[in-house]
Amino acid sequence: MELKQLTEKAIALLKGLIETQSFSTEEDKTAVLIENWFKAYEIPFKRTKNNVWATNKYFDETKPTLLLNSHHDTVKPNSKYTNDPFKAFVENGKLYGLGSNDAGGCLVSLIATFTKFYAVENLKYNLVIVASAEEENSGNNGLNSMLPIIPHIDVAIVGEPTLMNLAVAEKGLVVFDAEVDGTPSHAAHPNDNNAIYNTIEVLQWFKDFKFDKSSDALGDVKMTVTQINAGSQHNVVPGHVDLVIDVRVNDAYSNQEIADILQAQAPCTKITPRSLRLNSSSISLEHDLVKAGIAMGRETYGSPTLSDQSVLTCQSLKLGPGDSTRSHSANEFIYLAEIEEGIKIYVELLENCLKV
The missing domain is CATH 3.30.70.360 (Alpha-Beta Plaits)
Structure with missing residues (x-):
C-alpha cells in the first residue's frame, strides 16, 4: 500500500474530522467518519459507544499486543478564535481547525499506520487500534472503558502531539x-x-x-x-x-x-x-520501541501533560505529530509536513519493531 496515497487519505480524513463537531461525549458523527475509513479499506472493526477499534488481520493470541491509540473528541473552541474552528483550510502549509493538532493529526497518522500493517503476516506483535472518545474530559466512556473489551495490551503508543519525539514518561x-x-x-x-x-x-x-x-x-x-x-x-x-x-x-x-x-x-x-485513577506512566528506555526511536534520531523526554496513558497499566509511549503548545489554543493548526513526517516515522518505527 503506497504511503503517499495513505497520507493523502489521512489528511482528507482529518479535514472531515475538523468539520464535524466532536466535543467530549458528542463524538458520534466523527465515529462514523472513522468507521467509513475502515470500510473503505475492508478492515473489520467494532464500535463501542463512540470508540472505534480494530485488530490486525493475522491476530495471534500467543503473541504480545501493541495498542495504537488516539482520541477524536475535542475541547470547545475558546473565545479568541478569529477563524471558524469548524472550517478546515490550508494556508502556508498549515491545516487549521479545532482538533487539528490535538489530537487529529496523531489519530489519522496512527490510523494510516495501522492500515499499512493490517494485512502484514508474521509480525512480532499483534496490533490493536482504538480511536477513542472522552479523552479531553477524562470521561467514563473513553479508552478506560475499552480495556476490558479489547484484547490484553502489553505495550501502547498513545498519539498526542510530541513533535515526534519520544515521551517516555508522563505525569x-x-x-x-x-x-x-x-x-x-x-x-x-x-x-x-x-x-x-x-x-x-x-x-x-x-x-x-x-x-x-x-x-x-x-x-x-x-x-x-x-x-x-x-x-x-x-x-x-x-x-x-x-x-x-x-x-x-x-x-x-x-x-x-x-x-x-x-x-x-x-x-x-x-x-x-477527587480521583486517584489518573496515574503517571512510563516505558523502559530498554524497550524495543524506545531503542528503535532513539536509533532513528528521536529525542526522549518526560511529558508534564496528561493523556489517555494515565488509564493504562502497561508500559506506554506518547508519540505523535504536532506541538503540544498549540493544543487548546485559538486558531489551532498542524503543519501538513508534520502529518507526512508522522506517518513516515510511525511506519519506520513499527517496521523496526514488528518485523521478525
Whole structure:
C-alpha cells in the first residue's frame, strides 16, 4: 500500500474530522467518519459507544499486543478564535481547525499506520487500534472503558502531539478539594479565627512544600493551588474557605501515596482527592520501541501533560505529530509536513519493531 496515497487519505480524513463537531461525549458523527475509513479499506472493526477499534488481520493470541491509540473528541473552541474552528483550510502549509493538532493529526497518522500493517503476516506483535472518545474530559466512556473489551495490551503508543519525539514518561494528576475552617461572624465584631486569614498560612504551606522524591524523566511533583472560594456577602466572615489543589505526579509516587502524604501533613481542616485513577506512566528506555526511536534520531523526554496513558497499566509511549503548545489554543493548526513526517516515522518505527 503506497504511503503517499495513505497520507493523502489521512489528511482528507482529518479535514472531515475538523468539520464535524466532536466535543467530549458528542463524538458520534466523527465515529462514523472513522468507521467509513475502515470500510473503505475492508478492515473489520467494532464500535463501542463512540470508540472505534480494530485488530490486525493475522491476530495471534500467543503473541504480545501493541495498542495504537488516539482520541477524536475535542475541547470547545475558546473565545479568541478569529477563524471558524469548524472550517478546515490550508494556508502556508498549515491545516487549521479545532482538533487539528490535538489530537487529529496523531489519530489519522496512527490510523494510516495501522492500515499499512493490517494485512502484514508474521509480525512480532499483534496490533490493536482504538480511536477513542472522552479523552479531553477524562470521561467514563473513553479508552478506560475499552480495556476490558479489547484484547490484553502489553505495550501502547498513545498519539498526542510530541513533535515526534519520544515521551517516555508522563505525569499523573490528582485534584484535591480542601477546606480551611474558622469561626463565622459579623464583620463588625472582633474575630481571631477568621477562615480567610487562616488560609494565608495554608497557602504558604502549599507554596513551599516539596515532595522528597524526584524523577530523572519527570522531575519533581508539581503542586499548585488553582481555585479559592469563600464568603457570600461583605458583612459576614465565612466559616470556611474552599481550595482546589492540582498535583502533577511524577513516576516516583503513586497517586495514593500523594494523597496519604497530603492528608497526613497539609494544615487543612480536610483535604480529599477527587480521583486517584489518573496515574503517571512510563516505558523502559530498554524497550524495543524506545531503542528503535532513539536509533532513528528521536529525542526522549518526560511529558508534564496528561493523556489517555494515565488509564493504562502497561508500559506506554506518547508519540505523535504536532506541538503540544498549540493544543487548546485559538486558531489551532498542524503543519501538513508534520502529518507526512508522522506517518513516515510511525511506519519506520513499527517496521523496526514488528518485523521478525
